[in-house]
Amino acid sequence: MPRVTALSPVDQATAVADVASLDVARLRAAACDATTLLRALANEDRLLILCQLTQGELSVGELETQLDIRQPTLSQQLAVLRTESLVTTRRDGKRIYYSVADGAVLAVLACLYDQFCPKS
Template identity: 45%
Template sequence: MALPQMTEDMSQSELERMVENATRASNFLKAISHEGRLMILCHLVSGEKSVTELERLLSARQAAVSQQLSRLRLEGLVVPRREGKTIYYRLADERPARILEVVYELFCSPEAG
C-alpha cells in the first residue's frame, strides 16, 4: 500500500482533511503508546474481559486499570458493557487489533529478533 503524495496543488479542503486525519491518528497513537494501555488492548484482542480479569492479567490495581480503560474509552478504542456490578470491555472496532498485529510482527514474533 502506497501513501498518497502531498502536492502543491492540493485543495484547501484536502489539506484540512489531511490535518484532521493526522490529529485523529496522533491521538490514537498517543492512546496506545502507554505500556499499560497497550497490554489492555493486547488482552482484549482475544475477546471481551471484565475489569477484574484485566486486573489479574496485568497484575495491576483496580484504580490503575480503570484509569487506563478510561483513556481508551475516551479515545473510542474500547466499549464498556455492564452486567450487574461487573463491567466488561471489548475493542470498539478493528483498528487496535490491526495495529497490534503489526506491533507483534515487528517486536514480539520469533522473527523479530
C-alpha cells in the first residue's frame, strides 16, 4: 500500500481552498463515473475480463479459454460491462470481439496491476 504522509499547514490550506473551488456538479458527475467503474471492478470475473482485455481485443471464445470462465458466466459479466459502457464490441461474421472502451479504465487497471499483481 502507498505510504500516507501528513500535509504541512500550508499544504492543508491549499487543499481546503482547492476543494472549496470545485464545481460540485462536475465533481458529482465524476464521482458517479468512478463508482460505476469501481462497482464493475468489485467482481472478480469482471476484473479478470478487463485485465485480459488490456492486452487487446478478444472474442468470447478466446476470453473463455484464457480465463477459464464458463460461457454463461462470461456472457453475463460481459453484458454488465457493456451496459456500463466499459467495453466496446466489434462483430466479424459470427464472432463478437470485445475491447476496453476508455483510456481512463485502462489507467485504473494499470494502477491496480502495479499495486496487486506479482512482479516477475
